[in-house]
Amino acid sequence: MNRFAKILWTIASYCPLYIVITIMLVVDFFTAKSIISTPWWILPFGIFSVLSICGSFFLISYARKHVATTTLNVVSASSKDTELLGSMTAYLLPLLTLVFNDVNQVALICFLVILAFMLLFTKAIYINPIICIVGYKYYSAQAESGMNYTVITKQRRFNPQKVKAVKEIFPEIYLEV
Secondary structure (H helix, E strand, O other): OOHHHHHHHHHHHOHHHHHHHHHHHHHHHHOOOOOOOOHHHHHHHHHHHHHHHHHHHHHHHHHHHHOOEEEOOEEEEEEOHHHHHHHHHHHHHHHOOOOHHHOOHHHHHHHHHHHHHHHHHOOOOOOOHHHHHOOOEEEEEEEOOOOEEEEEEOOOOOOHHHOOEEEEEEOOEEEEO
């Protein structure tokens, strides 16, 4: 898939953060009203959360149907669940405190631009916790060539020797079929 799909994947990967912000806005509106004074700000975040969830499933479905199948001979593999735990912790940190008034908009825009460039020009990709919830697992896999890849699979007990047919959804990221 292309760079646009990679950006969509990353945006969708932040879905737990959008859900947390939506919850924070709802709670704030009904209690303190220190962040927002109107409920209309809740709606865009809620819609974006739902669109992110749908986008995650759309990208997986699109990859399964339209990306060419290739082979990958995996020698060994290890779970990447520890990375998921770290990202989920980062997503949930706004539950501790959320103050929009103190956000430096210029710094936030610069951060987002730098993040976008890093995503476009590196092989970095975020673990999408939404697809993990429905049973997909991420594994770090070493191929016969010695290269390390990320394999996304629905297997409960991942057997590296049984992996043959995969689809390359991003550079060095494969979806097992």
